[in-house]
Amino acid sequence: MAGDGAGGREDEESGRVTSERVRPVEAVRGGGRPGLRDVAELAGVSHQTVSRVFKDHPRVSAETRAKVLAAAAQLDFRPNAIARALATGSSRTIGVVSFDTTLFGPASMVSAIESSARDADYFVSVMGLASPSRRSVAEAADRLRGQGVDGIILIPGHVPADQVVRHLPGMLPVVALSAAQTVASATVDQYDGPLAAVRHLLDLGHATVHHLTGPADWSEARERERAWRDALTAAGAPVPEPLPGDWSAASGYERGKLLAADPAVTAVFAANDQLALGVLLALHEAGRRVPEDVSVIGYDDIPEAAFFTPPLTTVRQDFAALGRRSMALLLDQIGGAQPATPTAAVIPTELVVRRSTARRT
Secondary structure, three states, X not given: OOOOOOOOOEOOOOOOEOOOOOOOXXXXXXXXXXXXXXXXXXXXXXXXXXXXXXXXXXXOOHHHHXXXXXXXXXXXOOOOHHHHHHHHOOOOEXXXXXXXXXXXXXXXXXXXHHHHHHHOOOXXXXXXXXXXXXXXXXXXXXXXXXXXXXXXXXXXXXXXXXXXXXXXXXXXXXXXXXXXXXXXXXXXXXXXXXXXHHHHHHHOOOOOOEEEEOOOOOHHHHHHHHHHHXXXXXXXXXXXOXXXXXXXXXXXXXXXXXXXXXXXXXXXXXXXXXXXXXXXXXXXXXXXXXXXXXXXXXXXXXXXXXXOOOOOEEEEEOHHHHHHHHHHHXXXXXXXXXXXXXXXXXXXXXXEOOOOOOOOO
């Protein structure tokens, strides 16, 4: 191969540069944004070699790769994402379509996806939708297609995932963070955690457990209620009428006042930690001590749960694991893997026992 103009020669087969000389940064001309040729000149290699380095080409030696990366860092060079997408056919960007991102669960999912995407050297473009209408989903999908995303992760909230998937581009890989029949999915187990929570309270000697539910149109809320009911029935314990909530602390507080007024209530399982927080305040205002008079369990293990008064026993959802699994499923599809049936990954939960629960005396 001919000399690259920087005084060094590159072996076409090995990618090795025979010259060890690296030009000083002063040799790079122009005051604009540095390009591939500037990095090549500083590193003493051809611009094709620089291009190979940023494409992770296997025929570039470790020595040459290190030299190019050092030159790029010295110049504060960043590869042009648009140019790379045109050259490789991949934008290394995934789209996220999400509903209800103000809630802890969906917001945590987005954060976990972004962290996992960074680890995989991918960018994330988030489309937060206020409503699950066909028009809003189609518009979000069109915008993501315009950005050239390689795939989409769907956080459907209270909307059935398969209903939303119908409005997404059929040619793009899709993973749903909810149970789905038509696409790959990654979900957190919404049954075993509540089951463990209710059993924990029954093992502490409580005759039964009252339940403050999430909204009935959320599948997660329905599954947590089903587990609560099944645990009580299996133990032969009375099944009180559940109280409906809307995921908010205000809702927990209002329903909590009803629970606090009933002296027969000694144990409460709330469908999320915000509801539990409202219940704690209602019990406090009614003069009922937690956990001496009433034990309380929440769900999610939000970062503040350990700092409630008292610290809250709760069911932890592993959103980091959910993000990693969803990215792995999406990258498998982007890489060409097409299983005969959509893969369904389920992430387990964990009961975290703190001081809001105690043995019934």
